[in-house]
Amino acid sequence: MNKKLIICASICFIVTILAILYLGSPRKLYGDPTGEVTFDMPNEIDFYKGERIWFCHVKQCARAYTQTELGKEYNKDDIYYCLDCLEKFETLTKGTSQYDKFFSEVKSKDDFILKDRSVGEQALLPKGTPIRRRNYKTYNGTQLNTTAVFSGPGRGSIHRPQLCLRAAGGHISNEFSHKIKISDKKDLDIHVINLSNVYTLANGQNEVVHSIYAYWFFNPFKETESHTTRFLYTLFDGAFLNYRPRWAYVSVAFEIDPNDPDRWKTILQDFVPRLYPPLEKYREQERSKRWIETTLDTSNQN
Secondary structure, X not given: OOHHHHHHHHHHHHHHHHHHHHHOOOEEEEOOOOOOOOOXXXXXXOOEEEEOEEEOOOOOOOOEEEHHHHOOOOOOOOOOEXXXXXXXXXXXXXXXXXXXXXXXXXXXXXXXEOEOOOHHHHHHOOOOOOEEEEEEEOOOOOEXXXXXXXXXXXXXXXXXXXXXXXXXXXXXXXXXXXXEEEEOOEEEEEEEEEEEEEEEOXXXXXXXXXXXXXXXXXOOOOEEOOHHHHHHHHHHHHHHOOEOOOOEEEEXXXXXXOOOOOHHHHHHHHHHHHXXXXXXXXXXXXXXXXXXXXXXXXXXXX
């Protein structure tokens, strides 16, 4: 290997390690990386109607519900329970093999309380990671599962989305960059993943579901579809500017018909420019926090 290349690589490695150690030490920063996230997904975006999604954390169930399926309008003080688990809890006979198999880890009805994040997200994301999510439905029935995950106190709040997708059993067949035209003067680069999942139906047959998972990252001043680029931005801002803004990644996921392989382009081109303005409004609010001073100790965070 070229001697100069080895020297350059060694210098880059040492600088990166020093930057990470510096970023992990208690110090005064600018920005508001742990403040309240004021953004929420709109309930309506033009003709797209949005619903909240809730997740059961009983491993033998893990069902996701829309707000309509729960039969109640959203109230932030309400507690929602998994309807399937409640029914089985009341109908199955305690002590039978069927009951024990389904409720092997259930201690009380409180275990049926629905969460705003999936079992996989709960396991992978640090405690306190803010998530905002809606399931948007179009006039023709297409459903777009739209999520914004915000960085929290822990370093793992924002990570490569591929980790969660594979942890949930997804198979990634292809991934690539794609450009969305937001306006005449604005283009947005997003990352697109071709995903497939295998589900077992009630009759025992397997069904393969094909979907598109598109995402990008943003902070108050920067946008990128690359996790590596986001990491380098974070290193530079923290090491040279003492600036640590809150990052977020936005994802839009929906099923596709393998017989109509290019329709996803039309769906994303129609939806993303409509979603972009409320995200940009939030970013403008966060820009005003550029010079807020924060003392942050990340040395003991996961």
